[in-house]
Amino acid sequence: MTSHQHRPAEDLAALLTRLLDQVPDRTQKDLAIEAGVRYPTLNAWMNRTRGTTRIETQTLWALIDALRRWGVEVQPNDVFEAAGRPVPGRAGEEREQRLLKLYRQLPEERQRDLVKDAEAMLRISRVS
Structure with missing residues (x-):
């Protein structure tokens, strides 16, 4: 096989x-x-x-x-x-899917805020 x-x-x-x-x-x-x-x-x-x-x-x-x-x-x-269990995806993919699902549920203004927060976190992580 x-x-x-x-x-x-x-x-x-x-x-x-x-x-x-x-x-x-x-x-x-x-x-x-x-x-x-x-x-x-x-x-x-x-x-x-x-x-x-x-x-x-x-x-x-x-x-x-x-x-x-x-x-x-x-x-x-x-x-x-x-085992009758859902097959897990890679941890990173699961987090991305969860984040995207949450993002899509937010009102547009909150989506913009979330993007700004993520950009700020990225800038901070580059400095550290």
Whole structure:
């Protein structure tokens, strides 16, 4: 399968099982320790006895990072989708989108004020 093809949807249990199969010398317990997750919690996700939609973003990133340290090729989008979570954008993009959304909600006069404030902050940051 090429990287351009999209896999059929997997839940987190199926995805983690498939990824752990790529490192036969590693176990669920190893993954839990490496990612800083309690083993009973990871095991419950793997056995589908505990939902995954409330897993914190940093926990999903910790799982991704642990697997990558073991040489497993894993895409963050796949992990977040499998957990039933929105796929996060880059932090900078998220901030820009939030700022733009807020800006568009302001009356025109306040938009001008915000631009002036941003320009002043930029000038100050260049001096410091």
